[in-house]
Structure formats: structure tokens, C-alpha cells
Amino acid sequence: MTLLDVRGLTIHYDLPQGTVRAVEDATFTVDRGEVVAIIGESGSGKTTLAMAIAGLLRPPGRVVRGHIYFDGLDLSRLDDDKWREIRGRDITVVFQDPNTYLNPLMSVGRQVAEVFEAHGMGSIRSREVAERAIEILRRVRIQDPDKRYWSYPHELSGGMKQRVLIAMAIALKPKLLIADEPTSALDATIQAQILDLLEELRREMGMSLLLITHDLGVAARIAHRIIVMYAGQMVEVGRADEIMSDPLHPYTRALVRSVKLDRKRLLGVPSGAPPSLISPPPGCRFHPRCPYATEQCTTWRHTLYVRDNRRVACVLYA
Amino acid sequence: MSDLIKRVKAAKRERTMQMWRTFRANRAAYASLYVLAAMALMALIGAFYTPYDPYRIDLSAALGFFSLAHPLGTDWLGRDMLSRVMEGARYTLGISFAAVLLGAALGSALGLVSGYYGGLLDAIIQRATDVLLAFPTILLAIALTSVLGVGIVNVVLAAGIATVPIYIRLVRNLTLTLRNEPYVEAGRAMGLSGPYILFRHILPNLSYVIVVQSTYYMGITILIVSALGFLGLGVPKPIPEWGTMIGDARDYIFTYPHVVLVPGVFISAAALAFNLLGDGLRDALDPRMATLLRRA
Amino acid sequence: MANHIINLFVSRAAKYIFCVVFLAAMVFRFLAWRGLQMAITIIGVILVLFLLVRVLPGDPARLLAGPEASQEDVEELRRLLGLDRPLHEQFAAYFLSVLSGDLGTSYRTGEPVIAEIMRRLPYTLALAVAAQSLAIAVAVPLGIVAALRPRSMAGYAASIFGVLGSSLPVFWTALLLIWAFSVELKVLPSGGAGTPAHMVLPTAVLALFLMGNLVRITRASLLEVLGANHVVTAHSKGLPWNKVLTRHVIRNALVPIVTLVGVQFGTLLGGAVITETVFGWPGIGRLVVESIFVRDYAVLQGTILIIALFFMLINFLVDIVQMFIDPRTRNV
Numbered sequence: 014m015t016l017l018d019v020r021g022l023t024i025h026y027d028l029p030q031g032t033v034r035a036v037e038d039a040t041f042t043v044d045r046g047e048v049v050a051i052i053g054e055s056g057s058g059k060t061t062l063a064m065a066i067a068g069l070l071r072p073p074g075r076v077v078r079g080h081i082y083f084d085g086l087d088l089s090r091l092d093d094d095k096w097r098e099i100r101g102r103d104i105t106v107v108f109q110d111p112n113t114y115l116n117p118l119m120s121v122g123r124q125v126a127e128v129f130e131a132h133g134m135g136s137i138r139s140r141e142v143a144e145r146a147i148e149i150l151r152r153v154r155i156q157d158p159d160k161r162y163w164s165y166p167h168e169l170s171g172g173m174k175q176r177v178l179i180a181m182a183i184a185l186k187p188k189l190l191i192a193d194e195p196t197s198a199l200d201a202t203i204q205a206q207i208l209d210l211l212e213e214l215r216r217e218m219g220m221s222l223l224l225i226t227h228d229l230g231v232a233a234r235i236a237h238r239i240i241v242m243y244a245g246q247m248v249e250v251g252r253a254d255e256i257m258s259d260p261l262h263p264y265t266r267a268l269v270r271s272v273k274l275d276r277k278r279l280l281g282v283p284s285g286a287p288p289s290l291i292s293p294p295p296g297c298r299f300h301p302r303c304p305y306a307t308e309q310c311t312t313w314r315h316t317l318y319v320r321d322n323r324r325v326a327c328v329l330y331a
Numbered sequence: 332m333s334d335l336i337k338r339v340k341a342a343k344r345e346r347t348m349q350m351w352r353t354f355r356a357n358r359a360a361y362a363s364l365y366v367l368a369a370m371a372l373m374a375l376i377g378a379f380y381t382p383y384d385p386y387r388i389d390l391s392a393a394l395g396f397f398s399l400a401h402p403l404g405t406d407w408l409g410r411d412m413l414s415r416v417m418e419g420a421r422y423t424l425g426i427s428f429a430a431v432l433l434g435a436a437l438g439s440a441l442g443l444v445s446g447y448y449g450g451l452l453d454a455i456i457q458r459a460t461d462v463l464l465a466f467p468t469i470l471l472a473i474a475l476t477s478v479l480g481v482g483i484v485n486v487v488l489a490a491g492i493a494t495v496p497i498y499i500r501l502v503r504n505l506t507l508t509l510r511n512e513p514y515v516e517a518g519r520a521m522g523l524s525g526p527y528i529l530f531r532h533i534l535p536n537l538s539y540v541i542v543v544q545s546t547y548y549m550g551i552t553i554l555i556v557s558a559l560g561f562l563g564l565g566v567p568k569p570i571p572e573w574g575t576m577i578g579d580a581r582d583y584i585f586t587y588p589h590v591v592l593v594p595g596v597f598i599s600a601a602a603l604a605f606n607l608l609g610d611g612l613r614d615a616l617d618p619r620m621a622t623l624l625r626r627a
Numbered sequence: 628m629a630n631h632i633i634n635l636f637v638s639r640a641a642k643y644i645f646c647v648v649f650l651a652a653m654v655f656r657f658l659a660w661r662g663l664q665m666a667i668t669i670i671g672v673i674l675v676l677f678l679l680v681r682v683l684p685g686d687p688a689r690l691l692a693g694p695e696a697s698q699e700d701v702e703e704l705r706r707l708l709g710l711d712r713p714l715h716e717q718f719a720a721y722f723l724s725v726l727s728g729d730l731g732t733s734y735r736t737g738e739p740v741i742a743e744i745m746r747r748l749p750y751t752l753a754l755a756v757a758a759q760s761l762a763i764a765v766a767v768p769l770g771i772v773a774a775l776r777p778r779s780m781a782g783y784a785a786s787i788f789g790v791l792g793s794s795l796p797v798f799w800t801a802l803l804l805i806w807a808f809s810v811e812l813k814v815l816p817s818g819g820a821g822t823p824a825h826m827v828l829p830t831a832v833l834a835l836f837l838m839g840n841l842v843r844i845t846r847a848s849l850l851e852v853l854g855a856n857h858v859v860t861a862h863s864k865g866l867p868w869n870k871v872l873t874r875h876v877i878r879n880a881l882v883p884i885v886t887l888v889g890v891q892f893g894t895l896l897g898g899a900v901i902t903e904t905v906f907g908w909p910g911i912g913r914l915v916v917e918s919i920f921v922r923d924y925a926v927l928q929g930t931i932l933i934i935a936l937f938f939m940l941i942n943f944l945v946d947i948v949q950m951f952i953d954p955r956t957r958n959v
């Protein structure tokens with residue numbers, strides 16, 4: 014059963030230096046209870062995509078084309094008031110850097126309590142709301158939640174702060190939780206704990222999880238399906254186990270190989286930054302770094318070819 | 332390898348061009364560059380040529396309004412205002428520039444040393460800074476001139492020293508953050524000497540902050556220098572430093588206001604131009620836009 | 628578990644009392660630490676002022692006695708003042724007399740310096756409060772609107788005020804306003820004190836000057852907070868815009884604004900030297916300038932000391948206010 018249906022979504026940033034084509038023609042679905050991971054390097058447009066789905070895209074970013082259907086609703090046609098009802102209740106976000114995504118001047122408990130207030134369940138000063146917030150803090154395994162309620166962000170560790178952000182995101186049992194690099198700012202041991210917590214909460218609450226990450230290892234750990242993005246375009250979509258055992262796209266292959274050998278850098282691919290999204294290379298955007306590139310790749314138009322139950326955007330599979 | 336060097340050089344050039352484009356996009360800042368160039372030119376010409384002798388008294392022409400012979404009128408002693416403004420430009424602008432240079436150099440040096448070495452030296456410099464910061468800047472300048480007496484060098488010293496504590500604080504705080512940067516720690520681990528690290532790794536990284544800050548401080552210092560002149564604590568008497576011109580003429584506000592108002596236009600324009608230039612430089616040197624581009 | 632919650636909410640009053648006591652304890656610890664720091668600074672300030680008079684041109688005894696006094700009188704005065712003793716003894720004596728509230732005697736009037744200062748203080752205070760209030764009332768709302776709507780009238784007004792306020796020399800705007808309102812329109816007095824009308828022009832001049840920085844800081848601070856990540860979080864909760872603005876934007880943006888207002892007000896309490904001089908306003912700032920010209924160094928020394936103390940006191944109060952706004956500053 015489809016919860017989220019993204020069709021042909023194209024997002025640009027209009028900057029004085031030119032138009033940044035951050036996301037182009039993104040098309041995918043997320044089923045209820047499903048975990049979908051979007052993989053890509055920084056600059057691949059994955060965060061922009063997530064922000065657009067959560068209705069948090071800020072100027073100069075704008076949706077140029079495409080639709081986002083959520084639970085039967087066309088999100089791109091919602092007005093601000095309706096969006097506000099959905100944000101925080103049906104669609105929530107866990108951001109990547111717990112240090113900057115919490116207000117440093119407000120106690121963490123109140124910041125959780127605000128979610129209830131925003132959705133008409135009483136003022137953050139009321140006892141019921143505070144009790145609920147404490148309950149949620151306990152739910153994300155924060156010790157002494159009634160004491161921590163009054164702590165300020167700078168008094169908590171990074172892992173704790175991330176738990177607070179998760180608490181806000183699950184407070185109203187959302188249908189879709191978007192986690193944008195939820196672990197990249199944390200230590201390795203804390204990373205595992207946070208991932209396990211997210212997976213456990215997802216199973217308990219039956220929500221869908223859209224995991225945005227640059228780390229294929231993280232994605233492989235909990236995702237059912239994986240979407241690989243490169244330079245603003247989807248290059249491969251498929252079941253997580255299939256992609257891990259048999260990656261098709263040359264970029265995915267490099268990613269998978271480097272994860273299996275536990276290397277930080279991409280293997281078998283010349284190093285270098287992903288291309289500028291203002292003036293991307295013609296044809297396949299990966300061809301300047303691709304070991305299999307041929308003359309054809311410079312004129313090829315981006316297309317996702319269906320192959321078994323996989324989609325892949327490479328001329329090798331045309 | 333040489334290809335890499337070429338690419339790095341090209342990237343550097345591209346970044347400089349990018350800064351210049353950002354700066355030019357700020358029209359007010361760009362225009363203020365012309366205003367300041369014109370003022371510098373005026374100060375330069377004023378040193379060699381003025382339409383009239385700025386010190387020659389001609390009571391028959393006293394208190395004349397704007398005319399072809401005297402475009403900015405004459406003062407109560409019949410001295411040509413345009414000539415006096417041209418002559419004074421060198422004093423007001425030159426003194427302010429020297430004072431900012433002094434304040435920035437002394438304050439930055441103390442701030443660097445204080446922040447990098449820490450310890451007793453830092454404690455002493457910081458307590459001294461506390462003491463100087465206990466006085467409002469303008470009052471500190473006034474108190475210093477009252478000690479040093481009237482004179483060009485004394486005004487430079489007073490206005491310069493008054494800004495030293497602010498530079499010390501700024502540079503020290505920046506040095507403290509830069510000191511823990513990986514490349515600085517690597518330098519220390521490699522056994523590079525303290526002064527080498529300070530001048531090669533720390534100073535270049537905070538130099539742009541000092542430049543932007545100093546541009547703003549040019550605006551502030553012009554106001555301080557001319558205020559000292561206005562109070563009669565600036566340069567000695569007949570020199571037409573702009574603030575002194577207003578201070579000497581202030582009673583004519585009731586009868587011949589142009590004598591008072593003309594020099595003020597030049598002070599305001601100079602201070603305004605430096606403030607706008609500061610804004611432009613800050614925006615152009617701000618790397619945040621670049622980060623936005625990369626993250627998009 | 629329920630116990631915890633009951634403990635927490637059993638009494639709202641107890642909670643608030645606890646909070647107040649807790650904050651008070653932190654304020655006290657902070658006071659002790661800052662108090663020590665301030666004490667060191669004050670000793671330094673007194674030392675600087677003591678040395679200031681020693682290095683001033685001329686013989687202090689001669690200056691104090693006045694130009695008409697005989698050489699014997701000057702020698703007598705020198706002994707009386709202890710100026711013949713070693714420097715460190717002199718400093719100790721000066722230090723102790725300052726601590727006991729004795730700032731010396733004006734040679735011009737023969738009156739205690741502190742009496743003169745107290746007589747002038749209300750004028751300076753009145754002008755400072757009026758100018759600062761006016762500046763805040765205009766500049767802060769203007770800066771906020773300018774940040775939210777940069778292309779509105781307020782946005783342009785903020786740009787103009789922001790740059791003019793900090794570029795126009797105070798003595799010049801003062802003379803300009805005198806020319807406009809006293810000479811041409813003849814509606815306001817050009818100087819002096821006594822009626823409320825006398826306060827209008829000096830207040831306006833100072834407020835314009837203060838507004839320059841205040842508008843800029845308000846706008847810049849608000850823009851910075853508007854772009855901060857925690858504001859995105861607030862939106863992601865579905866919080867209405869007005870609550871995002873008051874709770875997560877304006878409150879956070881207040882931190883640098885409060886600091887600037889503190890510095891500005893401290894400077895004003897130290898006497899708006901130039902404004903007071905132009906308008907003949909009988910405050911502390913004019914006292915500084917007067918005492919320089921008549922070489923009344925005891926008055927100069929005492930006045931500057933009082934100004935520095937005020938300046939430090941205001942900064943200290945700002946730090947305490949900051950502790951209430953920003954929890955990060957509570958751990959010293």
C-alpha cells in the first residue's frame with residue numbers, strides 16, 4: 014500500500030551565479046511500514062529532496078515540476094495552514110546535526126512539548142502536555158526524563174540531543190518519518206544505538222521511514238529498498254539485498270565495493286568531487302568519473318531502464 | 332602534478348573573481364569606492380595645489396556664500412572654504428588612516444600573542460584590556476589627548492590607542508578558535524616555531540576579519556578624530572582639519588550656517604563611504620554563499 | 628514513574644521558587660567571580676587615572692594652587708597633598724581616599740568633586756534614558772520588519788537609518804538640528820536645560836546616533852537566526868509562524884541586541900560628551916570637557932573614574948540579564 018508517491022519532482026535553486034539543478038525528475042514510492050534509503054554523496058540533492066517532501070524547502074529553492082502525493086493528498090497543492098497540520102503530525106523529520114537543530118535557549122522538554130501544542134493539545138505550560146513530553150522522552154530511552162525535561166541542549170551529549178530530535182519526530186505517531194543523515198554527526202557506537210532505536214520505533218508504530226544517508230552501510234542495515242542518487246538524478250532503485258549483492262550501475266558498484274572492503278573512499282572510480290549542478294556535464298552526469306564510459310555516454314539522455322524488479326539509469330542496460 | 336597546480340591556481344583566481352563579482356553587485360559599496368578614491372585624490376592635490384591659500388585672511392571677502400569665485404563660500408576671516416577643505420582632507424583622512432593602522436597593528440599583535448601563548452602573558456594583557464575597555468572609546472581618546480596635548484602625532488596616538496583594546500579582544504578570540512584547528516596543531520606537531528605558525532597559518536586566516544573591521548573603524552575613527560578637532564583637542568589652530576573647522580565656526584550656525592555645514596558634509600561622506608565599503612567587503616569575503624552552493 | 632511526575636508538578640509555586648533559588652545561586656556564583664574580576668579592573672582603572680594626572684603637563688601643585696599663588700604656597704600645598712612623598716605612597720593614599728568616597732576637591736570651586744558630579748548626574752541620566760528609549764522604540768521594530776520584509780518601506784528606512792546613524796558626526800547633526808529648529812523654525816531652544824523643550828534636540832541627536840548600530844545589529848541578528856537550523860526544526864513541528872517568530876527567532880536574536888544596548892547605555896551614562904557640549908547640557912560629559920580646558924584635574928580624574936565605574940556596572944548588569952536569556956552563559 015503506497016503512502017508516498019513522488020512523481021517527476023524537479024527542484025532548482027535560483028542563485029545569482031546561476032540555476033542549481035539540485036533534483037531532477039525524482040520518481041519513487043514508499044509503502045506503509047517500509048524503510049526506503051536514499052543514498053548519495055553530499056551535493057547529490059538528497060537533502061533537498063527530503064526537505065521538499067517535508068514541505069521545508071526554503072527560497073531560493075523551488076519545485077519546478079512534479080508532484081508529491083502523500084496518503085492520497087497532492088502535497089504540492091496544499092496551502093500553508095494545511096501543511097502545518099501535516100508537518101509534525103503525519104510527516105516528521107529527524108535532522109542531521111543535533112547540535113544546531115535544537116534551540117539553544119529553550120529546555121529540551123519544552124521543545125518536545127511544542128509538538129503537542131502545535132497540534133492543538135494544549136499549551137506547553139500545561140501539565141498534561143509536559144507529562145506527554147516526558148513520556149515521549151522516556152520512549153526514546155532518555156534516562157531520568159523528568160529531570161532532563163528541564164535540561165538545555167548544551168547540557169546534553171550529541172547522542173542525547175539526537176534522541177530529543179527523534180522524540181519530537183515520533184511524538185504524534187507520524188505516518189512518515191524522514192531521517193536526514195541521522196547518525197553522521199555521531200560516534201560509531203552511538204550511531205548503532207540511534208539506528209536500532211529508529212528501527213525499533215518504526216516497527217512499534219508501523220510508520221514508514223525515509224532514510225537519507227551517504228553511508229551505504231547504514232542503509233543496508235535497516236532499509237528494505239535503496240534509491241541511489243548521483244548529481245541530482247536517480248541512478249539505481251531496487252531492493253536493498255539485491256543492490257548489495259548485485260549492484261548494476263557503475264557508481265553503485267563502486268559504492269558497494271567500498272562498503273564491503275570498509276573503505277571510506279570510492280573504489281575503482283577516479284577521485285574528485287561530484288559535478289557542479291549549475292552546469293552539469295552533458296549526457297550521463299557520472300561519465301567523467303566512470304570507468305566504463307564510452308563516447309555514447311556524453312550524448313545519452315537520462316532514462317531509468319527497468320530490469321527485473323530494478324530500475325537503473327545507465328546506457329549499459331539500455 | 333603541474334596540471335594540479337594549474338587547476339588550484341585557476342580555482343583561486345575563480346574565487347577572487349567571484350568575490351569581486353559579489354562586491355560589484357553591492358552598488359552602494361562599489362560607489363563608495365569611487366567616493367573614497369575622489370577623497371584620496373582631493374587630499375593628494377590639496378597638498379600641492381589649492382585655488383587660494385587656505386590660510387590667507389581677506390576680511391573684505393568674509394562670510395561669502397557659494398559663488399563662482401568661492402564655490403564653497405568663505406569663512407569669517409575670508410578664507411576660501413574649498414581650499415581649506417582640500418587642505419584639511421589630508422589631515423582628517425591621513426590622521427584617521429594612521430590611527431587605524433596603529434590600532435590594528437598594535438591590537439592585532441597583542442591579540443595574537445595573547446591568544447596563542449596564553450598563560451601569564453595572556454592574563455596580563457587581558458587585565459590591561461579590561462581596564463582600557465572600562466572607558467567608552469571616545470572618552471578614552473579625549474582623556475589621552477588631554478594628557479598628550481594638541482598635535483598631529485598626539486591625535487594619531489590617542490585615536491589609535493583608543494581602539495587597541497577592541498582589536499585585542501577580537502583577534503584574541505579568533506586566535507583561540509584557530510589555535511585548535513587541525514592544520515595549526517599539525518604545524519605544532521611538526522615542530523614549527525610559534526612565530527612561524529602565528530604569521531604563516533593564523534594571521535592569514537584572520538586577516539580578512541581584520542581588514543573588514545578596519546574598514547568600519549576608518550569610519551568610526553574619522554568621527555573620533557573630527558570630534559576631537561571639534562572640541563579643540565585635535566590639531567593646532569590654523570590647520571583646517573574638518574572637525575576643527577566646524578568647532579571654530581560653530582557660533583556662525585545662527586547667522587551663516589554654510590560655514591558650519593560644509594565641512595560636515597565631507598566628514599559624513601567619508602564616514603558613510605567607509606561604512607558602506609565595510610558592508611561590501613564583509614559580504615564579498617563571506618564564504619557562506621560558497622557553502623550554500625556546495626550543499627545545494 | 629507516576630511519582631516523578633507528581634513530584635514535578637505537585638506544586639507550581641514550589642517549582643518556580645526552586646527555579647528562582649537555583650538561578651539566584653548561579654547569579655551569586657557569577658557575582659563572586661565577576662566581582663573579583665571587576666575589583667582587579669577597578670584597581671587598574673584607579674591606577675591609570677592616578678598616573679594620568681602625574682604625567683599631565685605641568686606641576687599638579689602649581690595647577691592646584693592656581694597661577695597667582697606664591698612659590699611658598701605651592702610648596703606648602705605640595706607637602707599638604709603628599710606630592711613630595713614616593714609615588715607608591717601617593718598611590719596608596721589616593722587609593723584609600725577614593726575607596727572612602729573622596730574624589731578630591733575642585734581647585735576652581737573649592738568644592739568636593741563628588742558633589743559636583745552628583746549635581747550633574749540627573750541631567751546625564753535623564754538624557755541617557757530618553758535617548759536610549761527612543762532609539763530602542765524606533766530601531767528594534769524597524770530592524771525586525773527590515774529583516775522579515777527587506778523590500779518594504781521599513782527595509783529601506785532601516786538601511787538608511789542604519790548607515791546614516793553611524794556615519795553622521797554627532798556634533799554636525801546637532802548643529803544641523805539647531806539651525807533647522809532653533810534658527811529657522813524657532814520652535815526649540817538651541818541649548819541649555821530647564822524645560823522639557825530643552826531636551827528634545829539633544830535626545831533626537833543621540834537617538835539618531837544610537838539607532839545606526841541598533842538597526843543594523845537587530846536586522847543582522849534576526850537574519851542570522853532566521854537562517855538557523857533550529858528554526859527549520861520549529862517549522863517541521865508544524866508550529867504556527869507567529870510562535871516560531873516569538874519563541875525561536877526574536878528571543879534568540881535578542882542576545883546580541885541586549886549586549887549592544889548595554890554598551891550604548893553605558894556610554895551614554897558616561898556622558899554624551901559631544902552632544903552635551905554642543906547643547907550646553909549640564910551633564911557629566913560636559914564636565915569632562917570643561918575640566919580639561921580649565922585644567923581642573925581633580926574634577927577630570929574623579930569624573931572619568933565615575934564614568935568608568937558606571938560603564939563597568941552596566942556591562943555587569945547586561946551579563947546578568949544575558950544569564951536569564953541564554954542558559955549557555957550560566958556556567959561560568
